[in-house]
Amino acid sequence: MSRFDELAKQWDEKPLRVENAKKIGQAILDNIPVSTDWNVMDFGAGTGLLTFYIQPFVKNIDAIDNSTGMLEVLKEKAEKANVKNINPVLKDLEKDDLGENKYELIISSMTLHHIKDIESFLKKLYKALKKDGYIAIADLEEEDGTFHSDNEGVHHFGFNKENLKKILEKVGFKDINILTVNFINKNGKDYPVFLAIARK
Incomplete structure (x- = not known):
């Protein structure tokens, strides 16, 4: 049983977490011409905070998580709300195949820092996207390691936006735009959250 399995039941009780997902979701809708014909992947979907925000505007969402x-x-929430277009998918993002030419949009909130090899992973996402498809990935801007109270399973203390842009370009993405969409106030500090948008 992973740490995230244990945290799952109380996950949505943190207002900062819920607020962050809303701000990311709104920034996605404001910057990408999301369509009800689209198939979407939300990787590291967790309990679906971002999934549920985007769900009304798209055809289908594969909510992928390893917990x-x-x-x-997430499943319970979807059943309660009678939401039919979310498919919970259990996968290990780094080890398992994520498909090819499958999605018009791939979204994520606060998962990238748990991925060891960013370049290899972004190549997988590129492959999973249809031509002209979008990614919209939110995570922490570079921080000093104080954001998480426990850094187990955290492979990156946020990301330098310029470096991330270079990796996205190297993988083949175009129209790259990295915006700051939120600040999470913790431990008396403001931690900026970015949203990286790019196209295949």
Whole structure:
């Protein structure tokens, strides 16, 4: 049982977390011409805070996570709300295949810092996107390692936006735009959150 399985039940009780997902979701809708014909992947979907924000505007969302606990909560929420277009998918993002030419949009909130090899992972996402498809990935801007109270499973203390842009370009993405969309106030500090948007 992973740490995230244990955290799942209380995950949505943190107002900062809910607010962050809303701001990211709104920034996605404001900057990408999202369509009800689109198939979407939300990787590291957790309990679906971002998934549910985007769900009304798209055809289908594969909510991918490696925690059964998180996906169970997501499933319960979807059933309660009678939402039919979310598919919870249990996968290990780094090890498992994510498909090819499948999605018009790939979204994510606060998961990238848990991925070891960013370039290899972004290549997988590129492959999973249809031509002209978008990615919209939100995470922390570079921080000093104080954001998480426990850094187990955290491979990056946020990201330098210029460096991330270079990796996205190297993988083949175009029209790259990295915006600051939120500040999370923790430990008396403001931690900026970016949204990286790019196209295949």
